[in-house]
Amino acid sequence: QVQLVESGGGLVQAGGSLRLSCAASGFTFGLYRMGWSRQAPGKQRDLVAAATGAGSTTYADSVKGRFTISRDNAKDTVYLQMNNLKLEDTAVYYCHADYSGRDYWGQGTQVTVSS
Numbered sequence: 001q002v003q004l005v006e007s008g009g010g011l012v013q014a015g016g017s018l019r020l021s022c023a024a025s026g027f028t029f030g031l032y033r034m035g036w037s038r039q040a041p042g043k044q045r046d047l048v049a050a051a052t053g054a055g056s057t058t059y060a061d062s063v064k065g066r067f068t069i070s071r072d073n074a075k076d077t078v079y080l081q082m083n084n085l086k087l088e089d090t091a092v093y094y095c096h097a098d099y100s101g102r103d104y105w106g107q108g109t110q111v112t113v114s115s
Contacts, residue, residue, distance in 0.1 A: 009109030022095030038091035
């Protein structure tokens with residue numbers, strides 16, 4: 001049974017930091033591209049960052065230089081370090097995995113940035 005369990009969301013002031021974690025199980029983690037997407041109220045879900053099993057990463061322009069995605073293939077866990085958070089980063093953040101036509105999603109974790 002595939003599971004992606006996010007943690008680390010919460011309320012933070014603008015300029016602060018949060019670290020999201022996503023623990024994966026039920027599939028061969030190292031094969032999958034792991035990513036984080038987010039969805040704010042009334043908006044579409046957008047990719048924030050992704051990392052392949054080999055370590056290649058990609059970021060949305062809006063988070064470059066502030067967010068860092070990393071993965072620990074030994075622990076089947078992917079992280080999103082978020083620094084210098086802005087009000088517009090407020091959203092539900094979803095962990096996801098994709099490989100060869102298969103994709104899996106977590107339930108999401110709320111990140112709220114206050115002024």
